Amino acid sequence: xxxxILSIFFLFILSKSVNALVEVDITRGNLDPLPIAVSPxxxxxxxxxxxxxxxxxxxxxxxxxxxIEVNFKRSGLFNPLKKESFVQKPxxxxxxxxxxxxxxxxxxxxxxxxxxVTDDKLRAEFRLWDVVAAKEMVALAxxxxxxxxxxxxxxxxxxxxxxxxxxxxxxxxxxxxVSETGPKTQRLKKLAIMDQDGANIKYLTLGxxxxxxxxxxxxxxxxxxxxxxxxxxxxxxxxxxxxxxxVVGDFPGMTFAPRFSPDGKKIxxxxxxxxxSDIYTMNLDTRxxxxxxxxxxxxxxxxxxxxxKYICFNSDRSGLQQIYVMRSDGSNVKRITFGKGLYGTPVxxxxxxxxxxxxxxKGKFYIGVMRPDGSGERLLTQNFYQEAPSWSPNGRxxxxxxxxxxxxxxxxxxxxxxSIDLTGYNERLIETETDGxxxxxxxxxxx
Amino acid sequence: MTRSIFFSLVFHSLMIIFTALTLxxxxxxxxxxxxxxxxxxxxxxxxxxxxxxxxxxxxxEKIKKKEEERIVSEQAPPTEKKKEKPDRIPLPxxxxxxxxxxxxxxxxxxxxxxEIRQASEFEKKELFDPxxxxxxxxxxxxxxxxxxxxxxxLTQSNVKTSFATGLTLSQEDALKAQIFGCWxxxxxxxxxxxxxxxxxxxxxxxxTVLRSEILDHARMNMPGQGFYKVLAxxxxxxxxxxxxxxxxxxxxxxxxxxxxxxxxxxxxxx
Amino acid sequence: MILGTNFKKFxxxxxxxxxxxxxxxxxxxxxxxxxxxxxxxxTVEYLATGVxxxxxxxxxxxxxxxxxxxxxxxxxxxxxKKKNLTFSIEGHADERGTREYNLALGExxxxxxxxxxxxxxxxGSRLSVISYGKERPVNSGSNPLAWSQNRxxxxxxxx
Numbered sequence: 001x002x003x004x005i006l007s008i009f010f011l012f013i014l015s016k017s018v019n020a021l022v023e024v025d026i027t028r029g030n031l032d033p034l035p036i037a038v039s040p041x042x043x044x045x046x047x048x049x050x051x052x053x054x055x056x057x058x059x060x061x062x063x064x065x066x067x068i069e070v071n072f073k074r075s076g077l078f079n080p081l082k083k084e085s086f087v088q089k090p091x092x093x094x095x096x097x098x099x100x101x102x103x104x105x106x107x108x109x110x111x112x113x114x115x116x117v118t119d120d121k122l123r124a125e126f127r128l129w130d131v132v133a134a135k136e137m138v139a140l141a142x143x144x145x146x147x148x149x150x151x152x153x154x155x156x157x158x159x160x161x162x163x164x165x166x167x168x169x170x171x172x173x174x175x176x177x178v179s180e181t182g183p184k185t186q187r188l189k190k191l192a193i194m195d196q197d198g199a200n201i202k203y204l205t206l207g208x209x210x211x212x213x214x215x216x217x218x219x220x221x222x223x224x225x226x227x228x229x230x231x232x233x234x235x236x237x238x239x240x241x242x243x244x245x246x247v248v249g250d251f252p253g254m255t256f257a258p259r260f261s262p263d264g265k266k267i268x269x270x271x272x273x274x275x276x277s278d279i280y281t282m283n284l285d286t287r288x289x290x291x292x293x294x295x296x297x298x299x300x301x302x303x304x305x306x307x308x309k310y311i312c313f314n315s316d317r318s319g320l321q322q323i324y325v326m327r328s329d330g331s332n333v334k335r336i337t338f339g340k341g342l343y344g345t346p347v348x349x350x351x352x353x354x355x356x357x358x359x360x361x362k363g364k365f366y367i368g369v370m371r372p373d374g375s376g377e378r379l380l381t382q383n384f385y386q387e388a389p390s391w392s393p394n395g396r397x398x399x400x401x402x403x404x405x406x407x408x409x410x411x412x413x414x415x416x417x418x419s420i421d422l423t424g425y426n427e428r429l430i431e432t433e434t435d436g437x438x439x440x441x442x443x444x445x446x447x
Numbered sequence: 448m449t450r451s452i453f454f455s456l457v458f459h460s461l462m463i464i465f466t467a468l469t470l471x472x473x474x475x476x477x478x479x480x481x482x483x484x485x486x487x488x489x490x491x492x493x494x495x496x497x498x499x500x501x502x503x504x505x506x507x508e509k510i511k512k513k514e515e516e517r518i519v520s521e522q523a524p525p526t527e528k529k530k531e532k533p534d535r536i537p538l539p540x541x542x543x544x545x546x547x548x549x550x551x552x553x554x555x556x557x558x559x560x561x562e563i564r565q566a567s568e569f570e571k572k573e574l575f576d577p578x579x580x581x582x583x584x585x586x587x588x589x590x591x592x593x594x595x596x597x598x599x600x601l602t603q604s605n606v607k608t609s610f611a612t613g614l615t616l617s618q619e620d621a622l623k624a625q626i627f628g629c630w631x632x633x634x635x636x637x638x639x640x641x642x643x644x645x646x647x648x649x650x651x652x653x654x655t656v657l658r659s660e661i662l663d664h665a666r667m668n669m670p671g672q673g674f675y676k677v678l679a680x681x682x683x684x685x686x687x688x689x690x691x692x693x694x695x696x697x698x699x700x701x702x703x704x705x706x707x708x709x710x711x712x713x714x715x716x717x
Numbered sequence: 718m719i720l721g722t723n724f725k726k727f728x729x730x731x732x733x734x735x736x737x738x739x740x741x742x743x744x745x746x747x748x749x750x751x752x753x754x755x756x757x758x759x760t761v762e763y764l765a766t767g768v769x770x771x772x773x774x775x776x777x778x779x780x781x782x783x784x785x786x787x788x789x790x791x792x793x794x795x796x797x798k799k800k801n802l803t804f805s806i807e808g809h810a811d812e813r814g815t816r817e818y819n820l821a822l823g824e825x826x827x828x829x830x831x832x833x834x835x836x837x838x839x840x841g842s843r844l845s846v847i848s849y850g851k852e853r854p855v856n857s858g859s860n861p862l863a864w865s866q867n868r869x870x871x872x873x874x875x876x
Contacts, residue, residue, distance in 0.1 A: 410857030
């Protein structure tokens with residue numbers, strides 16, 4: 001009997017071992033950017049060269065791939081491989097890539113494409129390939145006017161970004177900022193707008209009056225900003241297409257710190273009177289003005305949550321600058337920052353999950369993020385002087401500006417735009433022709 | 448001017464008094480904070496846990512004594528064989544010899560007997576039935592072939608794995624190290640979410656992948672979980688790049704069904 | 718026994734205090750900053766003989782010091798004589814703060830000055846207020862002295 005039991009037991013153990021599923025936990029990998037090969041786009045024979053401002057763009061296929069590469073490189077998530085090592089020519093690669101050739105150079109993803117240019121039309125198609133699995137991942141085509149070729153490159157970048165990360169991209173966007181020149185005591189400031197990769201810089205004002213803190217409307221058609229036109233600091237609206245500027249409302253005092261509501265219908269801003277600054281909104285259609293905060297302290301830097309239901313803002317009602325959240329009708333005001341130091345410039349992420357801010361503590365300036373209830377405070381970067389973060393439309397990258405120290409003559413002073421990922425990695429200087437400050441990111445142009 | 452001197456004197460002396468009062472407290476010994484020990488949590492699989500080995504040894508002894516016991520498992524007999532005939536340990540040469548014998552004369556009863564003996568003890572009873580010998584010969588041939596193969600594997604492999612499941616700690620480490628090197632973590636993953644993707648593999652003996660299956664397949668197309676697809680694809684890519692996987696040279700049955708649990712949380716949260 | 722050790726400590730502390738104060742005297746002797754408020758006369762201009770055109774503030778504050786009130790009383794007295802003149806009161810902040818808050822702070826400082834002048838009989842219609850935040854520093858340096866000179870409210874004759 002004992003033998004039988006034992007034999008059955010033994011049987012059981014051994015039978016289990018024969019059918020066992022082995023589980024292995026893989027908890028580490030390498031955090032290097034994904035190696036991706038961007039092949040120059042094959043140019044359809046018979047295509048015209050693109051002429052722009054006296055300049056002729058000869059190899060549009062290569063130019064488009066260069067723009068895509070720069071986008072990928074700057075995102076910090078991808079590593080575009082050097083073209084010199086590519087074996088396959090663009091025309092063949094687009095139709096039938098030989099994956100072994102691409103695996104040789106350690107590419108894990110491959111981008112190929114074709115572009116056709118006529119006098120009034122540019123047509124581009126691209127394919128994204130998984131080199132390892134040897135199959136196609138995305139295939140799309142676009143058509144537009146030839147001088148929009150950069151936007152095509154940005155839209156292709158966004159589609160690839162989305163397929164490879166699961167997130168919306170942010171490459172087909174613009175940045176508005178204040179261009180600065182001149183001595184520190186008398187800075188000349190102009191509104192400037194550029195593509196997010198620094199191309200196509202345009203100046204929107206002449207510099208005759210001080211301009212500050214420009215922000216895009218959700219549809220990117222309008223810009224709101226502070227102007228000292230006629231030495232009266234007021235919030236203005238500027239139409240990017242027409243260049244027309246108009247003052248917002250008829251306030252008997254300084255209005256400043258303007259932003260748009262998520263539906264683009266209202267401007268929210270601060271109005272300062274008799275030493276007190278409160279937050280107001282104005283409906284752009286009805287021109288109805290509403291007072292949102294009622295307090296003898298300074299209330300400023302308001303920012304809506306993406307669903308329009310809440311507003312975060314900066315107030316010193318507790319004695320020092322802190323961040324507060326309230327309902328969009330001004331009720332239920334709650335303080336959310338309790339850490340050491342001052343908190344300012346709160347801005348709600350387009351994803352709704354975080355609020356970015358500037359923190360000043362012991363003479364150092366920090367850019368950080370926290371949840372809308374104030375928990376999970378994370379400081380991303382520290383500097384002598386930096387402030388005013390603005391979110392990319394996918395809520396993954398922050399753009400802000402930094403100023404350097406200067407001596408008593410003002411030498412050594414510079415103001416520059418910088419960006420950093422939400423993870424705290426990929427801190428990057430954004431090149432601008434002149435010094436720059438107060439940057440603000442548009443939403444995706446193609447939406 | 449005099450006022451300021453007066454105030455400065457008052458404040459300075461206050462400062463001095465306060466400092467003098469607090470000096471004794473400053474003499475307290477500093478608190479010794481023990482350094483933080485980092486502990487690596489290592490997954491110890493069932494294969495290396497001791498109880499099985501002990502049980503196996505016990506049962507082996509039992510089998511040795513009672514040879515009528517009918518044990519169906521293909522693995523058991525060869526091992527028992529080994530225990531019973533210590534002089535058989537240098538098996539490769541013997542095996543060749545036996546193989547040759549097999550090929551040469553199947554009809555020779557003596558040789559048949561030998562083969563049968565090697566194959567399985569539990570058939571001993573029937574051995575002496577002369578009528579069955581022919582049938583047994585055919586059967587024994589096949590069985591010998593199988594058992595011989597297994598014996599090969601056994602002699603080359605670690606005895607420890609004989610009754611164990613899957614991989615040993617060192618084998619698992621080798622496989623892990625290999626895949627760590629192949630896995631490119633997608634950098635844009637949201638670090639607060641569940642970043643675990645489990646992939647079930649059926650492997651070939653040479654370590655290449657015959658079939659792969661993503662568990663939690665439903666998550667691939669769930670709204671708001673777009674990153675899961677990206678994570679799963681990166682895991683699949685890692686497996687493909689890493690082929691052939693660093694698998695043990697023997698005991699194929701023990702690891703042919705392999706499940707890899709890719710968890711990006713550790714790397715991204717840090 | 719205890720007294721002896723205490724006395725020794727006392728001496729050590731006094732010596733340390735003397736050593737420290739040697740360094741501290743630098744600020745004190747030039748008299749530039751008092752409780753974080755600039756008290757010097759560099760960058761100060763005059764509306765009239767003996768009438769300073771500006772007052773200074775501590776970091777993040779808009780309260781008037783005794784010296785500031787003294788200056789403003791002199792301004793008010795002079796303004797009462799020049800009944801045909803109107804003035805613009807400019808509020809400024811140093812660069813060590815966020816831009817938008819500094820605009821509000823400048824406005825608060827300028828209004829503190831305006832309110833005080835009004836208590837000395839100057840009509841509010843003669844005084845307009847404008848804030849420049851940190852946009853128009855008078856000292857381009859990045860040091861505490863420069864910053865203290867920039868935390869100011871300036872009374873300017875309107876054209």
